[in-house]
Amino acid sequence: NAGVTQTPKFRVLKTGQSMTLLCAQDMNHEYMYWYRQDPGMGLRLIHYSVGEGTTAKGEVPDGYNVSRLKKQNFLLGLESAAPSQTSVYFCASSYSLGSGELFFGEGSRLTVL
Amino acid sequence: AQSVAQPEDQVNVAEGNPLTVKCTYSVSGNPYLFWYVQYPNRGLQFLLKYITGDNLVKGSYGFEAEFNKSQTSFHLKKPSALVSDSALYFCAVRSGTYKYIFGTGTRLKVLA
Numbered sequence: 315n316a317g318v319t320q321t322p323k324f325r326v327l328k329t330g331q332s333m334t335l336l337c338a339q340d341m342n343h344e345y346m347y348w349y350r351q352d353p354g355m356g357l358r359l360i361h362y363s364v365g366e367g368t369t370a371k372g373e374v375p376d377g378y379n380v381s382r383l384k385k386q387n388f389l390l391g392l393e394s395a396a397p398s399q400t401s402v403y404f405c406a407s408s409y410s411l412g413s414g415e416l417f418f419g420e421g422s423r424l425t426v427l
Numbered sequence: 428a429q430s431v432a433q434p435e436d437q438v439n440v441a442e443g444n445p446l447t448v449k450c451t452y453s454v455s456g457n458p459y460l461f462w463y464v465q466y467p468n469r470g471l472q473f474l475l476k477y478i479t480g481d482n483l484v485k486g487s488y489g490f491e492a493e494f495n496k497s498q499t500s501f502h503l504k505k506p507s508a509l510v511s512d513s514a515l516y517f518c519a520v521r522s523g524t525y526k527y528i529f530g531t532g533t534r535l536k537v538l539a
Contacts, residue, residue: 345525356531364525404470415461418470
């Protein structure tokens, strides 16, 4: 069972470069999320989606864009990377019904120089 | 504002001893509460949840958590700690239908 798969797992960027993180889930979940994890700050929600074609801003959306063209995929884009975006990024998904525990990917470690 | 607090950055416990990782929350309405564990270089894994019913919730790997409404707490417990339990633990509360608020995490270190 693949669950939630994130690519790439590691990436180093220079300031100003762009990139896209891909999240794919095979559980037919409605809800998908992008979080960033920084030391001492826990997980902070960047953007989320409650269904195909819909996205919404989370707690720290500035500098990021997202798209959910297909139900199973949720893309996170950085248009012009900044050192402050150095972090570990986690994608998660959940069912729309029920108590909705989150299923997480393994994470993508991004370094912006 | 809705929030989750984990007051301890790190908890050290000897192997075989009981462990407690603390979590308090502030949320309007009935809370949906969760515990997740993160091993090094891995994603978070779901441990257990409280939705309604019995205040003592049992989860994976022998963990349990006690919901206390009057103290707005949801502490994670295990009767006998293992070295392999050493990891980062996150408490979370569901805010509304689909948003989750996470605590800052508590690093558990079980000493052999």
